[in-house]
Amino acid sequence: MSHSNPNIETILNAVPHLRRGPGGVIAVIKDGQVLGQRAWGYADLDQRIPMTTKTAFPICSISKQMVCLAMVSLLKTPTKAMQARREDTSKQFDAALRQLLPNLDTEKVRMQDLYNMQSGIRDYWAMTTLWGARPDDQFSLLHHADQALQRIKSFHFEPGTEYSYSNVNFHVLGRILENVSGMSLAQLLSERLFVPAGMTTAHLCPNTNGLPLPIVGYEGNETTGFFKAINRIEWAGDAGIAASLEDMIAYEKYLDHSLTEPGSLYAQSSKQQHFKNGTPAAYGYGLARADLAGRKSIAHGGALRGFRHERVQLPDERLSVVVMYNFETPPNIPVDYVVEKLLNWEEPKPEIFTAAKGWKGDYLDPETELSISITHGDREKPNTLGLSYGPGTHEELITLTSEHEANSDSMKAKLEGDTLHVERLVENRTIKASRITPLTETEKAQISSADYTGRYFCEESDSTFTISGDQGTLYGAFDGFLGRGPIWLMRPLGKDVWSLGNPRGLDSTPPGDWTVVFKRGGGGVEGATLGCWLARKVKYVRS
Numbered sequence: 001m002s003h004s005n006p007n008i009e010t011i012l013n014a015v016p017h018l019r020r021g022p023g024g025v026i027a028v029i030k031d032g033q034v035l036g037q038r039a040w041g042y043a044d045l046d047q048r049i050p051m052t053t054k055t056a057f058p059i060c061s062i063s064k065q066m067v068c069l070a071m072v073s074l075l076k077t078p079t080k081a082m083q084a085r086r087e088d089t090s091k092q093f094d095a096a097l098r099q100l101l102p103n104l105d106t107e108k109v110r111m112q113d114l115y116n117m118q119s120g121i122r123d124y125w126a127m128t129t130l131w132g133a134r135p136d137d138q139f140s141l142l143h144h145a146d147q148a149l150q151r152i153k154s155f156h157f158e159p160g161t162e163y164s165y166s167n168v169n170f171h172v173l174g175r176i177l178e179n180v181s182g183m184s185l186a187q188l189l190s191e192r193l194f195v196p197a198g199m200t201t202a203h204l205c206p207n208t209n210g211l212p213l214p215i216v217g218y219e220g221n222e223t224t225g226f227f228k229a230i231n232r233i234e235w236a237g238d239a240g241i242a243a244s245l246e247d248m249i250a251y252e253k254y255l256d257h258s259l260t261e262p263g264s265l266y267a268q269s270s271k272q273q274h275f276k277n278g279t280p281a282a283y284g285y286g287l288a289r290a291d292l293a294g295r296k297s298i299a300h301g302g303a304l305r306g307f308r309h310e311r312v313q314l315p316d317e318r319l320s321v322v323v324m325y326n327f328e329t330p331p332n333i334p335v336d337y338v339v340e341k342l343l344n345w346e347e348p349k350p351e352i353f354t355a356a357k358g359w360k361g362d363y364l365d366p367e368t369e370l371s372i373s374i375t376h377g378d379r380e381k382p383n384t385l386g387l388s389y390g391p392g393t394h395e396e397l398i399t400l401t402s403e404h405e406a407n408s409d410s411m412k413a414k415l416e417g418d419t420l421h422v423e424r425l426v427e428n429r430t431i432k433a434s435r436i437t438p439l440t441e442t443e444k445a446q447i448s449s450a451d452y453t454g455r456y457f458c459e460e461s462d463s464t465f466t467i468s469g470d471q472g473t474l475y476g477a478f479d480g481f482l483g484r485g486p487i488w489l490m491r492p493l494g495k496d497v498w499s500l501g502n503p504r505g506l507d508s509t510p511p512g513d514w515t516v517v518f519k520r521g522g523g524g525v526e527g528a529t530l531g532c533w534l535a536r537k538v539k540y541v542r543s
Contacts (some may be wrong), residue, residue, distance in 0.1 A: 008036035010342045015332070015334045016040045020446055021327035021333060022218050022226055023051035025245040029252040029320040037245065043326065045226065049214040053245040056212035057324045060302030062311055063241040064170050064286030065269065066251075067185070068115050071156035071173065071267045072285075073192040074181055081182030091178075096176040103153045111176075113159045114169040116273045116284045120155030123166040124148045125507035126534035128351040129514075130463045131480035136376045139233040139482070141206060145171065153460045156368075156536040163283055165534065167238035170286070171310060174237020183237055194247075205242040206234045208304060210479040212242050217306020218327040226327060229306025233506050239302070245324065248311065259315055270298055270315070275428050276375055277339035278496060282410075282426040292336065292410055293345040301331060305508045310335050317343070328508070353400040356415060362493045363420045363433035364517070367410050368536045369529045371493055372420060373435050379458035387413065389422075390533045391509055418542045436494035444492060447472030451525055452498075452518060456540035465530070465540050475501045476516070496520065502532070513534070 008028060015026055015038065023041025026393065027034060037329045043051045074082070078089050083446045085092060090111065097114075098106045104121070113119040127148070128139065139145075174185045181188060186204035194202045205212060208231035218226040243251070258266035275282030282289045287298045299312035302324075309324040310331035319342070321335045340346070355376075363372040370389065377384035378399055385406050386395040398406035398413055412423040418435035439447075449470045456465040463480040467490075474490040493534065496518040502511045511532045519527040527541045 008342075008443070011338055012036050012038040015069060015323075015338070018334050018337060018352055019325075019329040020222060020330075021325060021329060022216075023327075024323065024325040025053060025055070025057075026321070026323045026334060026338070027245055027249050027252070028107060028415075029249060029256065029322075030317045030342075032253050032256040034249055037249070039245065042327075044214045044216045045218070046216075046228075047214065051326070054081075055215055056244045056247075057215055057309065057326070057340060058205065058208060058211055058239070058241045058302075058307060058323070059241050059243050059248070059309055060239045060303055060304045060307060061286075062300050062309060063237075063239045064301040065300055066114075066189060066241060066286075067170060067174055067177070067237055068285040068287075069265045070185075070188045070192050070268045071115070071177055072268050074177060074188070076265070079181045079183060082180060092180045093176055096179045097172065099179070100172050100175055101152055103150055104155075108155070109159045111173075112273070112284075114264075115286060116281055117163050117169055118165060118167055118275065118281070119169050120157040120159045120162070121152060121165070121166050121168045122535035122538075123164075124152075124171070125505060126511040127151070127461065127538075128482055128506045129485065129511055130458070130461055130478050130503055130530070130538060131482040132463070132464070132485040133482040134486055135506065135510075136230045137482065137506060138209075139506055141234040141236060144482065145234075151461050151481075155393050156531075157429075162275070162429050163281060164536075166339075167235070170238035171235070172237070172511070177237075184225050185240075187514050189241065198250040199243060199247040200250070202241060202243040202247040203344055204236060204240050206236040206240045207237070216328060217304065219306055220327075222445075229304075230287075231305050235507075237361045239304070245322065248324075250324045252311070252313070252322060254318065255313065258319055259318075277428075279428055281428070293339045293343050295343070299335075303328075303508045307508075314339070347385055348453075350383060350399050350401075353402055355385060355400055355406075356403040358417075359415055361438065362436040362497075364436050364494075364497060364515075365389075365430070365431045365433045368531060369515060369517045369538060370531050370533065371436065371497065371513075372422070372431070372500060374420070385413075387411070387422075388513075389424075390393070391512065394509065394512070417445065436497055438531050439492050440493060444472055449474060455543045456528055456543050458538055458540045463538075465528070474498065490516065496525075500530070506528050 025039045027037040039051045039053050041051050043049045043055045063306045084217045201533035215227040219229045220226040268286035273281040295314045302309040308331045311322045313320045323334050373388040375386040377386040381402045384397045388395045400406045402414045410426045414421040420433045422431040466477050469475050475487045477487050478485040490498050498516040500514040514532045517529045518525045530538045
């Protein structure tokens with residue numbers, strides 16, 4: 001960075017205006033030193049408690065990389081309990097993995113498949129919808145976690161071949177560390193990370209209903225108003241750490257120093273990971289790799305209802321940015337803004353193309369049986385399209401490179417007639433999806449609800465899917481070991497292909513839309529396959 005860069009105070013002063021809400025904190029660390037930091041707004045609006053750099057947040061999935069550092073520490077320096085077994089540490093980990101997932105063929109799963117998000121295990125927070133959870137329900141580590149693990153009996157892809165975010169991976173990883181080390185995850189994190197890094201107030205806080213005072217998370221926006229988010233889940237391994245901005249600054253300094261030490265924990269956990277076929281993976285050890293402002297970055301976000309966070313590090317620049325909000329807004333926006341300003345970087349202006357007719361619509365990926373939706377994209381960027389396929393309700397923007405092709409950093413898309421080709425670079429998979437012929441208004445009015453209404457059962461997940469409605473208007477609900485779930489709205493995408501909306505879940509970001517593909521036999525509809533990006537191809541049989 002040169003002296004011609006804007007003043008850091010000017011840059012940080014702009015951050016609260018990028019996305020307005022109750023409060024937030026941000027810090028910029030350069031060459032191991034704090035370049036600038038800021039806290040604004042309120043930790044608690046009702047009590048009028050200001051946000052400060054000492055306010056503790058639930059850092060959510062940013063916890064994952066810290067759990068990986070504890071794991072690497074155990075591999076380097078086993079506990080006395082581990083040494084007493086006189087067995088290689090990796091073998092102890094593998095044995096614990098098999099015990100925690102008793103109904104899954106764990107011989108196919110390697111430890112690295114867990115921390116690289118390549119296990120092919122469906123995400124349990126998405127599955128809680130199918131198990132009958134309501135968005136504000138309780139999920140207990142003691143009473144519910146083992147029941148969830150017992151219902152994991154298959155993969156939605158072969159382990160090691162693809163990437164798919166799954167919180168099960170890190171919940172299990174945390175449990176493995178505890179079972180093998182003979183120490184609690186809280187003890188391991190404190191002893192092997194928080195104390196060495198100087199994170200003086202960081203601690204494991206699994207209960208989201210008991211967050212460190214005074215922090216309050218908020219749903220809503222400036223139009224509807226902000227209201228307190230209700231969270232009643234417990235999580236550890238996949239999330240659970242509470243830390244202040246001052247703790248995160250200490251963490252970034254610790255990582256910056258570790259980068260220059262070949263044998264450090266971070267030097268190991270920040271190494272490039274690969275898929276089984278040798279293709280480089282964009283995710284590993286709880287860290288996501290991407291390009292930012294023309295540089296390589298290592299980052300991870302965190303989300304819980306009422307909270308959004310991100311930390312990013314540009315190793316070659318020795319530059320880190322941490323942002324934490326107590327309301328729901330994209331945290332990458334301030335991160336990108338700060339980095340681009342500091343590096344005097346402007347996004348290259350792409351050549352403008354007009355999209356060929358036919359892009360817009362819904363397509364079906366026959367392998368995953370998930371729908372892909374293409375829209376016109378960002379109004380302010382007329383050369384973009386929006387593609388919805390991944391987790392939650394997030395729409396990914398792709399930029400046209402010709403009338404029939406569009407790319408982003410994470411994918412390449414091409415339209416050939418009614419066939420949509422998508423190369424998902426991060427996921428290491430290629431999709432050949434067919435256009436779903438949309439129903440006309442007349443066809444929608446003539447839908448026979450009786451063709452679909454009734455009860456469907458999934459033996460693997462022990463879940464019942466009940467469809468109700470009449471005159472072609474359908475509703476879906478789930479019952480399982482977590483209870484009797486709410487009614488969710490359904491809409492037809494095409495013949496026997498429907499979408500079931502799931503905008504709120506126990507975790508955040510929620511599953512989003514589930515694709516429901518009905519299966520017909522000689523007697524009409526006999527079953528349905530349900531799936532979202534986080535949990536694919538869950539098969540139900542009509543009863």
